[in-house]
Amino acid sequence: MYPIRVSTKAIIYRDETILCSHYRTDNLDYYILPGGGVNGEEMAAEAIVREVLEETGYAIQVDELAFVREFIPARLGSQRFREKFHQLELFFICSLVKQAPQQPTEHDVNQVGCNWLPLANLADYKFYPTTMIESIRRRDFSRRYVGNAR
Numbered sequence: 642m643y644p645i646r647v648s649t650k651a652i653i654y655r656d657e658t659i660l661c662s663h664y665r666t667d668n669l670d671y672y673i674l675p676g677g678g679v680n681g682e683e684m685a686a687e688a689i690v691r692e693v694l695e696e697t698g699y700a701i702q703v704d705e706l707a708f709v710r711e712f713i714p715a716r717l718g719s720q721r722f723r724e725k726f727h728q729l730e731l732f733f734i735c736s737l738v739k740q741a742p743q744q745p746t747e748h749d750v751n752q753v754g755c756n757w758l759p760l761a762n763l764a765d766y767k768f769y770p771t772t773m774i775e776s777i778r779r780r781d782f783s784r785r786y787v788g789n790a791r
Contacts, residue, residue: 646728649689650676651735652707652777653699658757659777661768662696665753671767672758674732677749685731693735697755698742701735707782708732710770732773734782 651674653660661672677692679685686703693701712728745755758766760778768774773787 643725643727646726647679647685648677648728648730649679649685649692650674650730650732651689651693651701652732653693653701653735653737654760654780655737655740655757657760659760659763660697660699661756661758661766662749662752663754663756664749664751666751669767670753671769672756673769675755676730686733689731689733689735694743694745695747696745696749696752698745700738700743702738704734704736706731706785707734708773708776708785708787710773710787712770 651660653675660675662675664671664673675693675696676689677696679688683691689703690701693699708730710730710732712726712730714726748754758768763774763778764771770787776782776784
């Protein structure tokens with residue numbers, strides 16, 4: 642038995658773009674939604690506000706829960722993550738409190754910045770989780786639990 646890590650992710654739209662954290666590992670660029678782990682007695686909504694501000698510099702408000710995803714790399718055949726890793730991810734639709742960001746305070750390891758990616762071309766980027774691209778692009782949140790999505 643091992644602990645399940647709880648993580649939050651923000652879906653932030655601006656016109657026909659979405660805010661993504663930009664990472665680079667071994668000369669490979671990829672994009673994920675900003676967010677991170679819930680600490681101690683922190684509520685999930687508090688964690689996502691803190692994480693987005695740290696990683697992107699944007700102040701946000703949490704609007705509603707969009708998706709729940711489990712991430713168990715071993716069940717997806719991935720060797721890139723440590724063994725016995727299970728993460729429960731809560732994806733929230735959020736909105737900007739201010740249009741202009743402040744300076745980010747804490748980039749994650751391998752994070753090189755953040756970008757507003759065009760929704761129409763999201764599938765052209767190395768964006769994770771790939772199985773959620775169409776739902777995010779169409780703003781279709783009818784399937785709340787997406788399981789162990791790649």
